Amino acid sequence: MTDTIDEQGAGAPAAAVPQYTVPQERLIVTAVPGPKSQELHERRRAVVSAGVGSALPVYIERANGAVLVDVDGNRFIDFGAGIGVTTVGHTESNVVAAAASQLQDVIHTLFTVTPYEEYVRVAELLAEHTPGDWAKKSVLVNSGAEAVENGVKIARKHTGRRGVAVLDHAYHGRTNLTMAMNYKANPYGWGFGPFAGDVYHAPGSYPYRDGLGGVEAAERTIDYLEKIVGADDLACLVVEPIQGEGGFMVPADGFLPTLQGWCTANGVVMIADEIQSGMARTGRYYASEHFGWEPDLVLSAKGIAGGLPLAAVTGRAEIMDASHPGGLGGTFGGNPVACAAAIAVFEAIERDGLLAEADRIGGTLTAGLERLKERYDVIGDIRGIGAMIAIEVVEPGTATTTKRPNAQAVSALVAYAAQHGLLLLNAGTWGNVLRFLPSLAVTDALIDDALQVLDDGLAALG
The missing domain is CATH 3.40.640.10 (Type I PLP-dependent aspartate aminotransferase-like (Major domain))
Structure with a gap:
């Protein structure tokens, strides 16, 4: 995933300790999108087809591991990975x-x-x-x-x-x-x-x-x-x-x-x-x-x-x-x-044993989402394998009955997450699925932080 260093001293077995060029934590220092992203967006509107949309119009300057940094200095936990592209991590050194x-x-x-x-x-x-x-x-x-x-x-x-x-x-x-x-x-x-x-x-x-x-x-x-x-x-x-x-x-x-x-x-x-x-x-x-x-x-x-x-x-x-x-x-x-x-x-x-890393990510994500499901009845289903997990969001009280799709809640959760430094993607025929597609470089600490943002977003739904 990244370069490694030996922190155990001479003669000791090398310990794989990740080195990242971007701190692996979220940080919001401006409005989202910030002023520089807004300026770039105006330039874009003049020359880029309106048919090319963006899930989140923040303009990315750097990326490493599982974190994106925009031109305003905001850091986002990336749970989209370019829709499953940067699986080994952003700018993986090798x-x-x-x-x-x-x-x-x-x-x-x-x-x-x-x-x-x-x-x-x-x-x-x-x-x-x-x-x-x-x-x-x-x-x-x-x-x-x-x-x-x-x-x-x-x-x-x-x-x-x-x-x-x-x-x-x-x-x-x-x-x-x-x-x-x-x-x-x-x-x-x-x-x-x-x-x-x-x-x-x-x-x-x-x-x-x-x-x-x-x-x-x-x-x-x-x-x-x-x-x-x-x-x-x-x-x-x-x-x-x-x-x-x-x-x-x-x-x-x-x-x-x-x-x-x-x-x-x-x-x-x-x-x-x-x-x-x-x-x-x-x-x-x-x-x-x-x-x-x-x-x-x-x-x-x-x-x-x-x-x-x-x-x-x-x-x-x-x-x-x-x-x-x-x-x-x-x-x-x-x-x-x-x-x-x-x-x-x-x-x-x-x-880097990335097959096992995908299993780790799936276990951590699923366990955290199960805890949220116990508290929020809009979560109808949790499904997926490894680092490809999703929740299907339904109207309150319908998770075991009519299972009515709740796209509005998913849109609100995606927007809330973006404002708090977490990039999430929607999916599903009815737009009522929230998908988690992080790179295999994502740490358990980042997953736990992302789950806390999601928890807060669910609570904000009322």
Whole structure:
């Protein structure tokens, strides 16, 4: 996560003590946003499209570990991590060093013109760490949405079929195809159509609201696919093992393996969208591992390169090789600097024991949220794994009955937290989910402090 020093003296075993360039504590010294952020925001309004929003319009000057510092000197505990990107921590020293070193050697050649080792090494690491004990190959691209697009392309080429199935409450991106794959139109697809065709939305597993076991929920999904879509024209089923933007829904046990069995039996490529849930966030390299699911293709992005743009499609070699030479690629896909950073991320996960750190974070967060749930009946559900936890907020008194979504309370909590030095993100189809997505550098002290801010915000709701 960071550089280490030896505080035990000569001859003693080295103790890993984090060194941070930013104090790991929140501090508010101005209004939020402060005067310098407000000035920058006015400059932005003149030249940046209004379609590019910001969850919190404070302008960040520095970031390290799990803390952001804005231009006014305010320090925020970051429970968003760039929406799951800076998983190993902001400006992690080894990632920075790897990228800086690569900048001195080769910045760009385009792998499909003159290749380089860093791309190959990332593909080797992906083959090693994605689920499934079989020969795998990868293609590297720029973003999560681009990984989704290429996964669908590859599945269509392999199967010779057109149909794409996704699940209710899914989020897959902002490109034309992925907008069609999203469950929620506003804001991601509102007014941007027409969208790509041959995309079908099937019911998924949402234990808090549907009460179904995993096999039962999978049978409902399969029934829809067989009756509404038809397996003979279905190229792929794309599934987030833990749904991200939809609200961190964790499927019931048995749901994903049952769907994989049906896909395999019917020649359908099952794709795991691990863009938000992968790269150690849940205490495994990929969240699919928690469910005993071995997908045909796995999509990686966000946390894979520590903040640099990189994404990948990895899967069974025979599927990945279905494309003709030249059919896959892109100008910046697998850029050498981003690849160098990704290699450093894989190394950090092993060196710093980050899988265990994700488990620690999940345990601390969940225990604290359970204590809050006992006191505040607007918390209807606590769910997630590792450093990917959420609460679903409902109208008072409805947590065990109608479970009426309470988006207003979530908006109020996000605003309260921001004013007190904590960056939180909302989520969910109805906007009533509060998600906790910190980097694996976050300490228990920061988590406890964040929980206290949340406690105060809940009390302020009345």
